Amino acid sequence: GQGGGADGSGVAERTTDSSGGYSFAGLESGVYTVSAVPNGFKDCSRTTISLDSNQTTTQNLFCSPVGGNDSGIRIVLTWGQTPEDLDAHLTGPNASDANRFHVFWRTAYRGSEAANPFARLDTDKTDRLGPETITIKQMNSGVYRYSVHDYTNRNSATSTALGSSQAKVELYLPSALGPMTFYVPNQRGTLWTVFELTGSLGNPTVTPRNDMGLATDEFSVP
Numbered sequence: 001g002q003g004g005g006a007d008g009s010g011v012a013e014r015t016t017d018s019s020g021g022y023s024f025a026g027l028e029s030g031v032y033t034v035s036a037v038p039n040g041f042k043d044c045s046r047t048t049i050s051l052d053s054n055q056t057t058t059q060n061l062f063c064s065p066v067g068g069n070d071s072g073i074r075i076v077l078t079w080g081q082t083p084e085d086l087d088a089h090l091t092g093p094n095a096s097d098a099n100r101f102h103v104f105w106r107t108a109y110r111g112s113e114a115a116n117p118f119a120r121l122d123t124d125k126t127d128r129l130g131p132e133t134i135t136i137k138q139m140n141s142g143v144y145r146y147s148v149h150d151y152t153n154r155n156s157a158t159s160t161a162l163g164s165s166q167a168k169v170e171l172y173l174p175s176a177l178g179p180m181t182f183y184v185p186n187q188r189g190t191l192w193t194v195f196e197l198t199g200s201l202g203n204p205t206v207t208p209r210n211d212m213g214l215a216t217d218e219f220s221v222p
Helices: none
Strands: 002-005 010-013 030-035 047-051 073-078 086-093 100-103 119-121 132-136 144-150 168-172 180-183 191-199 204-213
Touching (some): 073 086
Antiparallel strands (some): 086 144, 168 180
């Protein structure tokens, strides 16, 4: 990993540990960019951060394996220390019938990249931060909808935890050099409808939604 100033100059460089962890200490107040150059990976995200004196922040970087996602759409959800459990949801049209598929955390609904619905959730993170990644390998005709559900506070009609969670969604498209980034609106709600996708895998149309609403359970996410 490498930390750099806003002017592009290098400030410090670290080698990550076996778990990918890294840290920079003693940085002066200012704006920094963190980047990584891992072996066997590409398209590593770069995050610009602003630090005040004595401030500590966590910055996760997500990198694509070489050849691993060249023909797919990748959607990455991360969030802060609270709430503990946010969940990524993707619904979309099936190729064989009029029903919509639903990819989310339950084992039977994790999906598949090699068979219908040609979309898959990698893992369910229930202890803060994420990431949760959904990959789409094939698109059918119709609307794909990506949402984030606050499972921790799903029974509250007045919760503002999701809106203050620092949740962020990064959308990686095959034809784009970098991600489209969506930030959760600081509003009341337990369901964040982030965006919709239509078109083809190679030329998708992205329609931002950024709507906040309520969902009492995981099956009610539309």
